[in-house]
Amino acid sequence: MNLVVIFDALLIFSMLTLGWMSIFSLSLFRCIVFFVCLGLLAAIAWGQLGAFDVAIAEAAIGAGITGALLLAAWNRIRPHRTKAIEPNLTNAKTSQKDTKEHV
Amino acid sequence: MTSALFYSMAGLALFAIGFFGVVVASHVMRKILALNVMGVGIFMFLIALAKRNPLVVDPLPHALVLTGIVIAVAGTALALNLMVRIHHIDQSSQEQSK
């Protein structure tokens, strides 16, 4: 039980947790943030495994660019203050439409 | 039991979590995230695979993962783009109906 093993274990545990949370967190924003964290931790883990090329790429692309894209998209679909008045109504409408589309 | 083995198991677990998320999550974005988590899981598995012999690092999986990461980001971007566009159409139709 040396330090590396503990470090690895911690890393793996937190990655799994982040993996779960980046999907099932209550708010989408948090999901994205957790996902970026997951990417960064993955980069560390891969550095740990000797894959430095991949680690750099993951940090830059997997966490960085993907995170930026996600956030930008999130920003686009997030309800803005002016439009957040009748969330229920819009909800109902879209879901109606959804069911139509599914056929 | 090497650490690579743990990592590869972690990769598989991430894959499973991601798949679970894909099946269960409701929002598109969550599904996209879940797919990405699956991807990370596979990448992890591959990289752990490269290190399964503690003495030699196999660079081939690294190359594969590099390629995979780019493809994943491309797919994510496209999916997000489509999602945003659908959202936009919904919104504008709502405005019109008002």
Added chain:
Amino acid sequence: MFNKLDIEYDGPPVDKSALSLIASVLVAGLLLAVTITIVLSDKGHNTGLATVITQNIELSGVTNPVTAVLLNFRAYDTLLEIAVLLVVVLAILPTRDHHTPFFKRIEVNKQNLVLSALQCWIAPAVVIFAGYLLWAGAHQPGGAFQAGALLAGASVLLFQSDTYQINYTSPIARVLLVLSLGVFITIGTALIWFEGSLLTYPLAFSGLLILLIETCATVSITLALASLYSSFIANENLSITDNKHRTIE
């Protein structure tokens, strides 16, 4: 799974109708666990291709094995991968605009000091570092993708300020976007002429050619990633044109 694609912001994280499926997904998890044990129970191939790559690395023209694999041994994959990126760029980029120049600086009266400082000092540094990454990719970790990602990150920073605007649909941008693919194909095909086989670098020039390809790839990747990001920022334009589509249809 993908049948209902919910895009409302305030939805629950889990599809209510899918909750009943958790049990079955647990079954799937179980199965996956079985998979894991099965996979891990097998010893597998010991070293993969590590030895072969080490043996051939001399012939590849670079010393970083990952770069060797990416741009020499499996250059074909990389070529197609760039094509994948191009697909997405093509799919996402807004309708073209021939009039706005490729690069434009907008004078803004009110300037954010921190941001402008970042732009002034950090951006060039990032560019230099990216150049280093690219150069170093030949013998140590680094390479086109990483460099491209870095540069794209830098451009993301630039856009936060609205000071600079890049028109990704201008002719120059288009040429730059397809530059890597074009160069890759040209070199690959030309090599058939000289060496008799696709993407067979002559030993003497392989380092140079790889560097050339990588440089071009960096440019294209940067532009591609940045344009992807910008498409979300400048989405208003896109949506307007989309509206036009709708009226046409």
Added chain:
Amino acid sequence: MNDLSSSLLLPAIVFLPLLAAIIAYLIGQNRLQGPINICFSLAQFLLIGLTTLLFLHEKTDQSERYIIGGWGAPLGIDLIVDGFSILMLALTGLLTLLITLYSASYFSGKYSASDKSLRFWPLWWLLISGLSALFMSADAFNIYVCLEIIGLSAAALVALQGNRAALQAALRYLLVGLLGSLFYLFAIAILYRSHGTLDLMQIAETTNHSFPDKVAMILITIGLLLKIALFPLHFWLPPAHANAPTPVSAILSALVVKASLYILIKFWFDVLGETTTLGASQVLGALGGAGIIYGSWCAFRATQLKLLIAYSTVAQLGYIFLLFPLSEYSMGVSSFTGSASQAAVYFIVAHACAKAAMFLAAGNLILAQGDGEIAQLKGIAVREPLNVLVFAIAGISLIGLPPSAGFIAKWLLLTTAIESGQWWWVIVVITGGLLGAMYLFKVLSLAFSTDPAVIESRAVKSTAPVSSVSSVPVSNVMTTVALILALITLALGFNAEFILNISNTVSEVNDI
């Protein structure tokens, strides 16, 4: 130039579309797109034609390898062509040429907005290059990349219409594709782990009964089934195929689903043939059978023309999956030989031509009628006789009536089923044919109907100032292309040996 393995031909088949994509992207003008792209498609067609001829001419070795970068199999990536892949390539070349011709009219600005055309062409060529690369690939990971090119570009093409339904369908399609690819990638990782190589043939050489290989096979199967849209996983296909622009629908149904199928067949019979079990093949067959019935039934109930055709694709894919239970299974290995493989190959070819023709004809009809509702097609046979004819011929092939390619395919299938004593598949196939006739003739009988009341009401409708439907005269090129495809379908009903000769070489590949 007479040796495929050293010639320029094979890489050119991939690179030419890529080049075309670049050029199509760089050309800003809409006017030039048509001619240039037609030239490219012609060149591509000739290339593939030449390749096919060379391949048939050589005949010495059953499969040809092309080594990229001079490295050879485990290290580098090889291209490989055998009979089956040559056939798929030829199909790709043919359909590329014809659908490009069609698209040149379809996107000429008369029928669609100009920016759509500008977006279409590069994506189109990328899709074609992806398909061509896929059919030649001998490398498992390379196949993954090709699958991604295909998946992403196809989704982007589906989204081209830009309306909500199309976007939603495209999104769903994209996500499905990504998920399927991830499963495949996972399987590749497992395979690499146990074989230390990515080359398909080398994997095949070292395959044994081991568990990891089995797991990989399961993952590949499930991932590709998702992409192929075999019956219970077909949910994404009908909306995607129905909402895409007509040429895209055509290529999606004709080739894109077949690409995944091609890979599945390759893995199932060649690469990981050792791992398959009788039970698994029966499961696939059962799903195929269910797909035949269910797809036909849904097609019968569909109210939109293109949706009907899309559901018919679901049904037709089911037929091909009967290959799995019907193929020879000896000593724990099922092989892609004998009449089952012939049937499947023929089915793929027949369905590709017929379905492409059908989609194109349907697109023309929809253009002419201004509406995709089947009920609106009443009396269309009078105004668009040729397109209705094409639709009918394609439909005949889909039902499996002579003289058409579909008949030969069905004949082979039935023969195999009876020969192998699995008569229950006969019932499935026959029922599927009848259901097919039901949905096809539902459309045709409407097309022939000249109910005066309906025609009058339509006349009133069209003279009314606020008309929701706008009809455009269909250009001759579009009709002609559809007709050519239909005629090819017919012609294939008479010279089956030709196709089968090409694909026969498949059988030798798995002797390794």
Added chain:
Amino acid sequence: MNMSTLLPAFIVICPILVGLAVMATPEHRVLQRRSLNIGGALITLALIAMLLSGVVNGLDFETRLPLLPNIDFVLHGDALSLLFVSLSGLLWLFTTIYAIGYFKNSANRSRFFAFFSLCVGATIGLALAGNLVTFLIFYELLTLVTYPLIAHKGNVASIKAARTYLIYTMIGGVLLLTGVVWLKVLAGPLDFTSAGLLAELPGLDNSHLQIIFFLLIAGLGVKAALFPLHAWLPISMAAPAPVSALLHAVAVVKAGAFGIVRVVYDIYGIEFASDLGLTVLLAVIAGFTIIYGSVKALSQDDLKRRLAYSTVSQVSYIALGTAIAGPIATIGGLVHLVHQGLMKITLFFCAGNLAETLGVHKISQMNGAGKRMPLTMAAFTIAAFGMIGVPPIAGFVSKWYLGVGALEAQAYWVLGVLAISSLLNASYFLPIIHAIWFKEQDQPWPKEVAKLRLETHWMLLLPPLITAFFALAVGLFASSAYSPLTWSALIASREYQAIFPDISDIALKYSTGHLWVLILPTLLLFAMVFKTLRAKVIRLIPLAPLPALLGAILVVNEDKVEQSFLLLTAAIWFIAALYAQTYMTNDNKKHRFYLFFIITMIGNLGVVLAQEISSFIAFFALMSFSAYPLILHSESDEAKSAATTYIRWVIFSEIVLFLGLVGKTYYAEFSTNELPVVWVATLLIIGFGVKAGLATLHVWLPKAHPVAPIPASALLSAVMVKVGLLGWIRFLPLGDASINVLAQPMMVLGFTATFLAAIYGALQDNAKTVLAYSTVSQLGIIVASIGFALANPDSWALLLPAIVLFAMHHGFAKASLFFCVGLSSALKPGHKLTPFLWLLVLVPALSLIGLPLSSGALAKAALKDATSSWPLFSTLLVMSAIGTTLLMGRFIELMREQAILNASSAKPNWRLILPTVLSALMCLSYFYTPPFEFKQFQTIVSTLSWSAVWPAFIGFLIIFVTKKLRAKLPVPPAGDLLIVYQALASLSTKTWQIIANLNASIALYIDMMLGHLHLWSLSVSRRLSKQLTLDRPGTIMVVMLATLLYAFLT
């Protein structure tokens, strides 16, 4: 690649190319399309002719292309395929011409003609197919290209029809496909080989083959409209007429039938098939379908629907012929392929003409159509008679061979099927024929096209005429070298090879001696067709029988029977014609009368001259049917009823005769048994007995005579009934063997009729009815004599001259008496000619009674002499004179009453008197020189015997004594037993109706149940599809993953 390998392909490709070219022809280029169509049809015909001549010369034509491994696409010209190909090619040409006329101004012609040509192409391909797979390909192609044709009109009905058609044929196609694939797997390449290919293959499981056979037959049976699979055919009547014509005659229906032939003969091989027990079942189904279709046709008012059900019935003849499994039946089935095509296409052409020209679709609207469209309707009539099986039209030939074949295969029930079917055919076709010719138009035509120069467009008119002509010609010249029949025989001989019998003796050769005597009547008949000539021709009609008369006197002397009958017939026709010249002068329907007069004459003379069975029965039918309008002439209610009765009995007799003659032919040629077959003789006796007034079958006589015009009545009684006798003489084994079983009933019936008819007749109050009963009575004597001859073959040599003598005597006497009825107005006392005229009445009457010196006395003496071996017979013969006297007395009584009643100042017409005198003269033995050499009666003196006189006294005594009594008695209705028959008939009709009602209510119930079922299935499917939306792909994927895991890991 030379001609022999390319020709079949060319023949198939030609129509297909034409179809494609037409499809590409713009709608408005009428000329181009027409020339393409007709040119294509002509070229195809020429190619077919080349093929035909090649095959006749023994060349082998085969196009063979590889289709699949081990499967070739084969087009092969063999005899069977050529039969069908020639038919298709020929009828295509006609139908094309017809369709051009039919679609003169309608839309979508290019489409129509394109698919039309394709349809023919498919049919030809199907015919030329050299193996089962090729056959299947064209079979399915045919299904497809027919669909647009049926749907052509585009209205709701035709779309529905097309859909129904498709559902049926698709299911059929699928069954066929399954069968073919299965068989292919078992037996390799399924090349058609005569004598079948399966029998030689070893190691086949018979039960598999049986199942395959059912699959194949079910698949083919859909198109061939075998019973449970026929429902699409009547519905597809919604198609335009040319399509229906093609569908029913050549393309679809025949394709099925042809396929059945192919499967049974060239795949299974007939022996193997019957060994497997398959043919019997097929035959039963076919037989049932024949009857079922006919019964359904009866109740249809829509003309095309009736024709459609008729097709259902008729096409099964082919299957039946195939399944009976004997070489001769095979010939019948095969030839029906052609014959039915020709006839049915004619019928549909005519139906189309009616619809197109007059807008008539329903049979109830067709009254009087014959006047408006005589040519069309003539064609219709010929075809309809052919369908019924009236000789010598095509349909008869098929039935004939089927019948003989059935006997050969000992499938006696088939004869029953044939009989019932013919009966039913007659009952649904004859009313139509009656309506078009003999009913007055009672309502305006629904949608009449403006009158053209011809009755309709020439392109509509020509095809039915030609096909009707063909239908007639192939029947008439059936035994010629190039007839379909000969060809079918060739095919059959190849199929059966070794066991094929020599069939030359049963061939239908219409050989008639001294045909020249018919030339003049025939010429006159044709002249009658032209309106302008009619009036002149009528004057010449008395000349028509003169050649025959001269011939009888001068030329015809080889056969005394023939000579005598010819003499009698010709003489009476001559006299009747003379009589009619005056009698009919003021009749407004005299043209019709003369037309049928002359036809009947031809028939009658022909019967006498006929040399063998087929021409005898042909002329017999001609005479019988054409006498119908003569009886109907006045069109009073009595006449209608009498004519109906008459025609019913005619049909009955024709059918019975058909069976009898079939039996006779068969046993004459193939039976080793020397003894005559009783049932054949019975049938012959009954069949001719109807005509010869055999008691219990005589009922039409007393009905028909009073209503017909006098010349017609005279002819009926004097000559036409004698044809029955002639038939007996010709076809019963008289003088060869004794059939006691039949002899006694005949004698009993004969004498019963003699006496009872006399009594019954004596109570009648119509002179002509009395004469009719007299005829029945006199014929009773003849019947009894025949009976005697049956019992005592040795006496035949004596009896034959006596019977002939008796018949001739009766003919002349009865004719005179009828002619006298026409003179009744001149018989009133007071006129100076009256005594002379009364003499004209008395001479034949007394001659009939047999007073000495009369011809009657001579005849009776001869009979007595011939039957002397059995005294009772002679006694009864003598006694019969009492009855005759009764009748004659009654007759004279009535004439007197009538003379007083009808007293008019009109002078007796010399032109009426002269013929009467002529015929009365013949009643005196002096003027009467029978062609026989009667050695025993060289002197008339021998007639002077007491026995000739006393019965007359008794008779007259009774007349006088019972005059009061008789006046009190009610007049019994003419037609005696007919009342009973009618009661029986109405009873059976009622029963039938009850059954039909029951049937209908059951059908309604089933419909209702099906409706419920449909609704239920709809709701279930809706519910299912709601639940089956499969909107949980995630779950599905997980489950699939689990399944695959399980499947792979276990």
